[in-house]
Amino acid sequence: MTKTVIFWRHGQTDFNVAGRFQGQSDVPLNDLGRAQAAETAQNLQHLHPELIVSSDLSRAAETADHLAELLDLEPVRDARLRETAFGDWEGSTRAEVAENWAEELAAWAAGADMSPPGGESRSQSGQRVAEAIVDLVYTTDAETIAIVAHGAVLRGAAEILLGLTGSGRLAVLGNCGHGEFGFTGENWVLRSWGTRPAR
Numbered sequence: 001m002t003k004t005v006i007f008w009r010h011g012q013t014d015f016n017v018a019g020r021f022q023g024q025s026d027v028p029l030n031d032l033g034r035a036q037a038a039e040t041a042q043n044l045q046h047l048h049p050e051l052i053v054s055s056d057l058s059r060a061a062e063t064a065d066h067l068a069e070l071l072d073l074e075p076v077r078d079a080r081l082r083e084t085a086f087g088d089w090e091g092s093t094r095a096e097v098a099e100n101w102a103e104e105l106a107a108w109a110a111g112a113d114m115s116p117p118g119g120e121s122r123s124q125s126g127q128r129v130a131e132a133i134v135d136l137v138y139t140t141d142a143e144t145i146a147i148v149a150h151g152a153v154l155r156g157a158a159e160i161l162l163g164l165t166g167s168g169r170l171a172v173l174g175n176c177g178h179g180e181f182g183f184t185g186e187n188w189v190l191r192s193w194g195t196r197p198a199r
Contacts, residue, residue, distance in 0.1 A: 002182060003145065003182070003183045004049075004143065004144040005133065005182075007147055007180075007181065007185055008044070008146070009148075010060040010149070010176070011059065011063050011176040012032045012198040019090055019093050020093055021093075023086035023089070024083055027057075032132045033176075034062070037063040037066040040067075041067040049073075049145055051145045051146070052067055052076065053078050053136055055077070055078065057082055060150060061148075080128055080131075081153070082149075083127070083150035083152060084125035085187070086116050086137075087120075088116060111168050125152065125156055127156075127160060128153070129153040129157040133147055136160075155172050157171065158190070160180070173196075176195040180192045
């Protein structure tokens with residue numbers, strides 16, 4: 001069994017532009033994000049995924065819909081693919097978070113596996129998404145699967161599946177950036193990472 005799994009981050013949102021923690025807040029794509037999604041869908045359709053699964057948050061769901069429409073597929077929504085929950089930090093910029101949680105923010109920025117107040121850690125969210133992806137791969141006959149989700153959890157899941165120790169070994173995908181994995185039934189092979197639209 002060899003399968004292709006595409007990891008695709010959603011397009012740009014206004015929170016991305018402002019540098020705000022989005023987490024599981026349901027922030028929609030902005031106009032550029034929609035254009036990125038449409039452009040990237042055109043580039044990805046040649047891979048012919050037979051299954052498209054996205055986070056149920058609208059920025060990922062709308063991104064997935066662009067590819068699903070081109071391929072005449074019904075996308076699947078899966079809440080397990082949501083972004084890391086940033087708890088009390090959601091909606092704030094780093095500068096705003098630093099006003100109340102300077103030490104916690106510094107530890108998080110340095111790569112510590114800590115949970116923001118009311119949120120979840122990198123390892124918790126990465127493991128959640130990695131388990132969801134493994135489950136999807138084993139429970140579908142599709143040979144090519146597109147996973148449409150969020151920057152932090154896609155990186156975290158990728159590092160777990162590749163057996164990379166510690167966080168931050170891979171870069172976070174840019175808006176509408178994508179990577180491609182091969183899964184042999186035993187091993188995950190990274191074929192590409194960080195491909196992004198021309199805009």
